[in-house]
Amino acid sequence: MPNWKNTIQTRPLFAWLLPVFFVWHGFTGNFGFIAWKDAGILLAIYLGFTLLFFGLAYWLYRNVVKAALLATCLMAFHFFFGSIQDGLKNVFPDSLPSRYSFILPAALLILISIIILLKKRKKTLYNLTRFLNILLLLLILLDTIMVIPVKSARTGNLPAGLTACDTCARPDIYFILADEYAGNTELKDLFGFDDSIFIQQLQQRNFHVLPESYSNYNYTPFAVASMLNMDYLNLAGKDRGKSDLTYCYETIRDNRFGQFLQSAGYDFYNYSVFDFKGQPARTLETFLPANTRLITSQTLLSRLNRDLRFNLVTRFKSKKDIRAYTYANRDNNQHLYSLTMKKAEQKSTRPKFVYTHLMLPHYPYFYNSKGQEQPFDSLQEGRQTNRQLYIEYLQYANTELLKLIDHILKQSSKPPVIILMGDHGFRHFGVPVDQKYYFLNLASVHLPSGNYRGFSDSLGGVNMLRVLLNTEFNQHLPLLKDSVTYLKD
Incomplete structure (x- = not known):
């Protein structure tokens, strides 16, 4: 099996690809508003937190893939919390499931369940690893392709009929x-x-x-x-x-x-x-x-x-x-x-x-x-x-x-x-x-x-x-x- 195929199947790249995707997706979606430097700093912060969560999880599991999965779950909840909350508000407007008093305790229970399930898991997680790696690579590639037409589309043209006026007074x-x-x-x-x-x-x-x-x-x-x-x-x-x-x-x-x-x-x-x-x-x-x-x-x-x-x-x-x-x-x-x-x-x-x-x-x-x-x-x-x-x-x-x-x-x-x-x-x-x-x-x-x-x-x-x-x-x-x-x- 070629090296890259083995890497895709066995190495949990997804833990690091998720912050890259999240920042890159936001950067391309708001192209021109965010400086490369600022996006880079934000990415470095997210990668740092991913590393922190990965380290804590590895101490618990002594398994690289399990540690990466737990770190990914934590970062994903942080990244996509707004979408989760908005979805609950649409389905359950002005009711308990859309409130912080429900969402945060429920999220904590789900997190505890994930920690326990990963701890008990004995089989390898190669299929899930391969799926997440490929998915995030494809999403990053898609955003990269999409940014080119976005960049050109956001350069507006002057309204039809506008012409230069060299003789105009040009007041402040x-x-x-x-x-x-x-x-x-x-x-x-x-x-x-x-x-x-x-x-x-x-x-x-x-x-x-x-x-x-x-x-x-x-x-x-x-x-x-x-x-x-x-x-x-x-x-x-x-x-x-x-x-x-x-x-x-x-x-x-x-x-x-x-x-x-x-x-x-x-x-x-x-x-x-x-x-x-x-x-x-x-x-x-x-x-x-x-x-x-x-x-x-x-x-x-x-x-x-x-x-x-x-x-x-x-x-x-x-x-x-x-x-x-x-x-x-x-x-x-x-x-x-x-x-x-x-x-x-x-x-x-x-x-x-x-x-x-x-x-x-x-x-x-x-x-x-x-x-x-x-x-x-x-x-x-x-x-x-x-x-x-x-x-x-x-x-x-x-x-x-x-x-x-x-x-x-x-x-x-x-x-x-x-x-x-x-x-x-x-x-x-x-x-x-x-x-x-x-x-x-x-x-x-x-x-x-x-x-x-x-x-x-x-x-x-x-x-x-x-x-x-x-x-x-x-x-x-x-x-x-x-x-x-x-x-x-």
């Missing part, structure tokens, strides 16, 4: 997205608040405010992806599923608006919660898991951290962890705000495109209208439905946004383009409301040309940057038909 562009900033119609109808003073202050700074603007999606990654790519999204469902979220992140990362500006000689500065090509998020992760978290987000430890850690630190009164969770958005906002202010001060011979994404007036509502900190209790989960706190924070946001706009206008050597808008409307009602209110958002634009003819009162987010390119860059993009998609939680 600031795209400021105030997360969950509702439109004034919604504020008046559902909150009893009139935002007209802020709108007038924008108009005094030569902003054009779109009174009936709306988002095409009611969830941030989807809304931002459609705006920056200037097109509707080809979604698999309407429930914010993982595959659709990944698709949104990919679209944001290498979007068509950014491609056009890059071809026009713009430098891009990413001050947002999202990763872009060559520029990762400048914040603690909020929507998009950073780097290798795209691979690890469904593992046992990641699920425990997501679902149980906050409850545990709350129960054990870990003030440090509680504050870190609670104030993450505030700290991110301050950091991104400061970066934008500093970038406005920097002079350059090349035009710049600055995307600033602030999580305000998005919950938690950290400040009242006077800029005073809200009590810590008001920042806890469940308070996002408090409309009065939202309005207070919105008024604080108005003050900070005007300061930022004034600074940009003052520091700019020539008039810039400034887009200030919300990504969608308010979403935390707690009671049934007309679905239209989930989409109504603030939208305003400041153009050096002062030509706002294309910016109709009820322009949708997917057409916002199309109109901008038509107006400021002499393009001829058609406007897409009005449409909204309500995404379920």
Whole structure:
């Protein structure tokens, strides 16, 4: 029997191939988001734990294959825990089999059973060894083959009709997205608040405010992806599923608006919660898991951290962890705000495109209208439905946004383009409301040309940057038909 055949049948390569497959599968499935170095570090960590489990199991069994099988079972449970949990939730929604209080004890009992069965097993395990070795080798090979078309497919083309404009002025562009900033119609109808003073202050700074603007999606990654790519999204469902979220992140990362500006000689500065090509998020992760978290987000430890850690630190009164969770958005906002202010001060011979994404007036509502900190209790989960706190924070946001706009206008050597808008409307009602209110958002634009003819009162987010390119860059993009998609939680 040739050497390699003997190796496949008798050597438990599967224990080491499983971590390789898991990392490689995640790497290829999120190609371009994860650096080779980061994936290598993650793989080394997983191989280290596999070696640790293998060593402990070998001490118990004094058998290489049995030790490898036990180590593989432990690592497989860690790797695929999210899929197991989600499957149980689908079959047993909101019932005991889908809860940690059932899953973890059941998993422990299964593990003990496997340990005992392997201990009692007298026959060789060559057939199982050969099967697992071949299976994992084939899966790794399949992912390797699949990554080539994935790589080429993710390089988007500019929309049809876009052309170079050598005579265009190429002003600096600031795209400021105030997360969950509702439109004034919604504020008046559902909150009893009139935002007209802020709108007038924008108009005094030569902003054009779109009174009936709306988002095409009611969830941030989807809304931002459609705006920056200037097109509707080809979604698999309407429930914010993982595959659709990944698709949104990919679209944001290498979007068509950014491609056009890059071809026009713009430098891009990413001050947002999202990763872009060559520029990762400048914040603690909020929507998009950073780097290798795209691979690890469904593992046992990641699920425990997501679902149980906050409850545990709350129960054990870990003030440090509680504050870190609670104030993450505030700290991110301050950091991104400061970066934008500093970038406005920097002079350059090349035009710049600055995307600033602030999580305000998005919950938690950290400040009242006077800029005073809200009590810590008001920042806890469940308070996002408090409309009065939202309005207070919105008024604080108005003050900070005007300061930022004034600074940009003052520091700019020539008039810039400034887009200030919300990504969608308010979403935390707690009671049934007309679905239209989930989409109504603030939208305003400041153009050096002062030509706002294309910016109709009820322009949708997917057409916002199309109109901008038509107006400021002499393009001829058609406007897409009005449409909204309500995404379920």
